Amino acid sequence: xxxxxxxxxTAFWAGLWQIILINIVLSGDNAVVIALAAxxxxxxxxxxxxxxxxxxxxxxxxxxxVIAVEMLKWPxxxxxxxxxxLWIAVKLLIPExxxxxxxxxxxxxxxxxKTILIxxxxxxxxxxxxxxxxxxxxxxxxxxxLAISIPLVVFGxxxxxxxxxxxxxxxxxxxxxLGWVSGDMAATDPVVKGWVDANAAWLHWFAPAAGAxxxxxxxxxxAARAEAERKEVVDLGEASETKAPH
Amino acid sequence: xxxxxxxxxxxEPSNRAVDHLIKKLQWFRNGVEIHLLxxxxxxxxxxxxxxxxxxxxxxxxxxxxxxxxxxxxxxxxDAAKIKYHFHIGVGDEADIICKYAKDKGxxxxxxxxxxxxxxxxxxxxxxxxxxxxxxxxxxLLAK
Numbered sequence: 001x002x003x004x005x006x007x008x009x010t011a012f013w014a015g016l017w018q019i020i021l022i023n024i025v026l027s028g029d030n031a032v033v034i035a036l037a038a039x040x041x042x043x044x045x046x047x048x049x050x051x052x053x054x055x056x057x058x059x060x061x062x063x064x065x066v067i068a069v070e071m072l073k074w075p076x077x078x079x080x081x082x083x084x085x086l087w088i089a090v091k092l093l094i095p096e097x098x099x100x101x102x103x104x105x106x107x108x109x110x111x112x113x114k115t116i117l118i119x120x121x122x123x124x125x126x127x128x129x130x131x132x133x134x135x136x137x138x139x140x141x142x143x144x145x146l147a148i149s150i151p152l153v154v155f156g157x158x159x160x161x162x163x164x165x166x167x168x169x170x171x172x173x174x175x176x177x178l179g180w181v182s183g184d185m186a187a188t189d190p191v192v193k194g195w196v197d198a199n200a201a202w203l204h205w206f207a208p209a210a211g212a213x214x215x216x217x218x219x220x221x222x223a224a225r226a227e228a229e230r231k232e233v234v235d236l237g238e239a240s241e242t243k244a245p246h
Numbered sequence: 247x248x249x250x251x252x253x254x255x256x257x258e259p260s261n262r263a264v265d266h267l268i269k270k271l272q273w274f275r276n277g278v279e280i281h282l283l284x285x286x287x288x289x290x291x292x293x294x295x296x297x298x299x300x301x302x303x304x305x306x307x308x309x310x311x312x313x314x315x316x317x318x319x320x321x322x323x324d325a326a327k328i329k330y331h332f333h334i335g336v337g338d339e340a341d342i343i344c345k346y347a348k349d350k351g352x353x354x355x356x357x358x359x360x361x362x363x364x365x366x367x368x369x370x371x372x373x374x375x376x377x378x379x380x381x382x383x384x385x386l387l388a389k
Contacts, residue, residue, distance in 0.1 A: 029291035036299050036307055096292030096304060119298045164290035171290055226293075227337075236309040236334035 015141050018177060019134045023149030025092065025174025026127040028164050030057060031157040033119035037112040038157075045109045053116030054154040060124045061150070065142060068132035078189035081129055082182040086215060088126045089178035092171055093219030095226055130178055133185045175219055176212040183211030249279045251352040253343045253377075255361040256284070256315030263358030263388040264319045268326045280323065280330040283346055284315045285339045308336050340376030348382050355385045 038049040071077050135141040152160060164170055187196050187207040196203050252267065254260045271278060286308040289295060296304055312334030323330050333350075335342040347355050360371030378385050 029294045032289065032291055032295045033298050036295070036303055039307070091294060092291060094293040095288050096296040096301065115299055122298060123294070161290065165287040168288075168290060236305060236312055236336070 012138075012141070015134065015136065015138065016144060018181065019131060019141050019145035020148050021174055021177055022130050022134050022181065023127070023145050024152060024160070025171055025178070026088075026123075026130050027149050027153045028160055028171065028174075029092070030119055030123045030127070031153045031160040032164075033123070034116050034153070034157040035161045037115040037119075041109060041112055045112075049109055049112040049116060050154065050157060052113050053120065054150075054157075056117055057120040057124060057153065058146075058150050060120055061128060062146065064124055064128040065132055065146065068128045069135065069137060069139075069142065072132055072137075072185075073190075075190040078133075078185045079191065081133060082186035082189075082211075085129055085133060085178055085182035085185065086211060088130065089175040089182065089215040090219045090222065092175045092178075093215075093223050095223055130181065133181045136184075136188075172216060172219070176216045179211035179213070179215030180208040181211075183207035183209065186211075247277055247279045248274055248354070249281065249350070249352045251281045251283055251343065251347045251350065251355045251383075252319070253283045253285065253339070253355070253357045253373075254316060254319045255339075256318060257358075257361045260358040260361045261318045261322070263356070264322050266388040267356055268322060268328065271326075271328065280328065281346070281350055281352060282316055282319055282323075282330055282332040283335060283343065284312045284333070285335045285337065285342045286312050286315075288337055309334055339373045340380055343373075343377050344380040344382060352383060354383055355381055357385070357387060359387050359389050 034050055034053050037053070038046045041049055072081060131142065131145055135145065184204070184207065187193075187203045250267075252264065254264060267280075289304055289307070292304075316332055316334070320330075320332065333346065335346060343355065343357075346352070355377060357374060357377065358371075359374050361373060374385075374387055378387075
């Protein structure tokens with residue numbers, strides 16, 4: 001019955017929307033990796049790469065989420081998680097810098113799956129912290145959030161990538177929301193909760209708002225700086241310059 | 247020789263602009279050096295994604311998508327036996343178009359009034375509008 005009561009509160013629906021948006025934005029990077037890694041494979045293998053890559057992401061995410069929800073009940077961990085989440089949110093907004101050490105990329109099924117698995121490992125951890133923070137301990141929200149976002153990544157990787165390429169503002173909104181959630185998480189850590197409730201209840205709205213503003217401003221600033229550092233225009237057509245006349 | 251920068255995005259209206267250019271090319275007595283340009287959007291989550299898949303893979307993606315967008319315009323010019331250069335840039339369309347015009351020393355930008363992003367702006371596409379504002383050289387728009 002507790003489940004049905006939960007369904008009737010506005011907080012639940014607000015939370016659900018939050019968790020869906022965060023899921024989509026935080027799964028987006030994973031989707032882009034899957035789409036990029038799979039696209040140079042033949043169509044049959046593409047399906048296999050996406051299937052195995054996404055399945056691994058699902059399993060990893062479920063396990064990590066359950067652990068994260070449990071751990072966020074410990075003192076200090078919410079505060080640490082909040083700082084981590086702020087950083088994750090800012091990182092979402094930074095564009096590619098064109099310099100990334102040595103990553104081999106070969107166009108076979110095995111290499112594609114390997115790339116996707118590494119991405120799953122690195123990116124699931126971020127997702128999980130965000131989702132666990134937004135769920136605020138509600139198992140219903142957590143399960144619904146995963147159930148809605150996972151099919152999106154599995155079946156819509158390419159679509160999701162096009163969508164965000166066209167409207168990058170989705171990512172900005174999502175990053176701001178993550179900042180909001182992280183502020184909320186910091187203010188409800190068991191260590192500070194008692195003090196905040198008694199002396200500074202305004203922190204319950206101020207900390208989230210400050211988190212959101214901080215993420216968007218810092219992210220945009222770093223992105224603009226990265227853009228300004230790009231010295232010359234990239235020309236991917238340069239190598240094949242003039243076309244001879246017939 | 248007069249140097250034209252011709253940004254295209256592979257959409258119907260932008261390819262029509264190329265047709266128009268080919269038709270009117272004899273206007274220019276000493277010929278025109280044509281620089282086709284397609285601008286690809288920056289990849290979302292750039293820094294996170296490139297740390298996993300690598301910069302080369304992303305560049306390759308931009309290049310393949312760019313070539314696909316240029317294809318129709320290139321075929322039209324080939325069919326008309328006109329010489330051209332082609333370029334693929336990455337970033338904000340209008341910014342990159344104007345940077346190219348400056349970088350390659352183009353005398354004029356020639357483009358369609360609208361392309362793929364036909365939702366915003368009733369008479370002029372958002373890219374054309376921004377190019378007019380930012381361009382260091384004259385802009386000729388084909389409707």
